[in-house]
Amino acid sequence: MTVSVREVAAHAGVSVGTVSNVLNHRERVAPESVRRVNEAIEALGYVRNDAARQLRAGQSTTVGLVVLDVRNPFFTEMARGAEQEAERHDLAVILGNSDEDESRESRYLDLFEQQRVRGVLISPYGEVGPRLQRLRERGTPAVLVDRRSADGVFSSVSVDDEKGGWLAGTHLIERSRRRLMFVGGPADLRQIEDRRRGVERAVRERSGVTLEVFATSAMQVADGRAVGEEIAARKASERPDGVFAGNDLLALGVLQGLLQSPGLRVPEDVALIGFDDIDFAAAAVVPLSSVRQPSRIMGETALRLLLDEEADPGRPVQQVVFEPELVVRASTGR
């Protein structure tokens, strides 16, 4: 049974209004009453109900963040950035993991809306535009992270994924690779589509280079491992000599799969590059080349855009696009 303000007031021998003032406008209350109310709160175990308070005040101290995959260190680093910035503004960040599933994503948006969060940061999976639009109309701002707002309706923080894909592809080609493979999916995930378009452009710019696209249903280590095993099982002439994986988790899985086959060497037989530059990329069995995204700064920036929008709902949306950076390690050779 939850304790109500009424019970706190009775226990403290003050009016309900006084309790409410202690909770909301302490400066209006005599110190003695503050003390008695606090004692009553302590004794009864009263929890101030944020939900109820927000119904009145319309202000929450919680920001909701929906990420695609909580097991990917890229997203947790991004969350870390958002949390750091949130803390500077006395806000808390609650995380939802959509796990690349549209119905889960939509459930989190429902819950965040019902909980009246202060704002929503989301790395979208499905078509969330109309939902976010509705949120905004109700006074809850939303900012997209890791994806640019296609129609420029929402503020967003992203990396130029097309350019990142081009950097990875061009790097493999400069390392004398001619039979490239792009691994990633699902194909309609915009980040993946953009990275694929980037590597396609790199391939078009050089003659004599081919590109095979290996679609995966998800982007975790296990998905990559299956791809690596399949590549290893092919005849040497049918294997790619350069693989660009859509993120580092996939790349680490591909590496694992390839190296299970004795005699197959990385980078000599197959050069490999990932995307994100997570902490483990450098610590891999063959240190992994990657395309770095400034994940923590992206999270910080997203939270700042959210507060900007909240402060001035009428201001034009902001699209912040970071430049990706090529990080060369042993997995693509010298």
Add this chain to the structure above:
Amino acid sequence: MSRVGIRDVAALANVAVGTVSNFLNHPDRVSADKAQRIQFAIDSLGFVPSSAGRQLRLGVSSVIGYLAPDVSNPYFAEIAEGVERRADERGVTVFLANSHRSRDREDAYLRVFEQHRVQGLLVSSHLPVEERLAQVRKRGTPSVLIGQKGRSDEQPSVSLDDVSGGRKALEHLLDVGCRRIAYVGGPLGIPQVADRLAGASEAVRLFGAATIEVIDMPDRTVRGGREVGAALLARPPELRPDGIFAVNDLLALGIMQVLVQGGVDIPRQTAIIGYDDNEFAEVSLIPLTSVSGRHDSFGGTVVDLLFDTIEGRAIADPHHMFEPDLVIRASTEGFGRA
């Protein structure tokens, strides 16, 4: 920027507030004509029936919270995944929050979850948290402690037998021939860190002809490991340990990275063992031997225990303990070979 309220809906639909409330909670009591008007008003105003409002009455929601020190540690991310899988089956949604090992933040998030009236809490912590959870429970939010054994029977917990895990790690290092062991991790106030050391020390004591040195590194991340690695490299080789037991894989991976770059031959000169068997242990520079707390049923056990508690079912064993397993890989096998 005021939100649309039930009053606005009632006004537009030209019905009483109570009728809107009935429509939301007992639609069978509302005539079809009014229901249609109310629905139209809800749609055109963009009214959201607030679960906050509903929770004021019902005091329940279909949300549980998982508070972890740092979900970017794959160990916690994996638990979170197992927890979510079982929660999904139960139609419950999980909110995650990171305390980043700060007591203040831990308190702040406990408060946030409480205020959002989650049904129950799952808490992984490296801090003494049981008394605070007892307070939260008294105010109506039950919890399950993950990764450290609850002391009171009132506080259900699911953990690993870390004393046994520490013993297994050390027995393996002694087995392959290491004699000057370093235990890396800290602070010892953390139950998991202390328990693993207790098991390790006991193994050394029983063995006799070996020593164990404790290297205190409270930053239990890859970065912290790199720092320890650099400090070890700075020692004359004869003063370096020949076997390293790191309290988690992140530390072990960081140490390994720096030692290998510094020309130390792993495992021939120095064997390294981690703890957690996270998904990167297998693909690390030199595949890492580790103590695995991975159990497919871990997350499910945690969620089931929480709901047994929430629903007031009798609990046979409030402190469920899993037995850790040793996973041997290249970072220890082959120690001392020419």
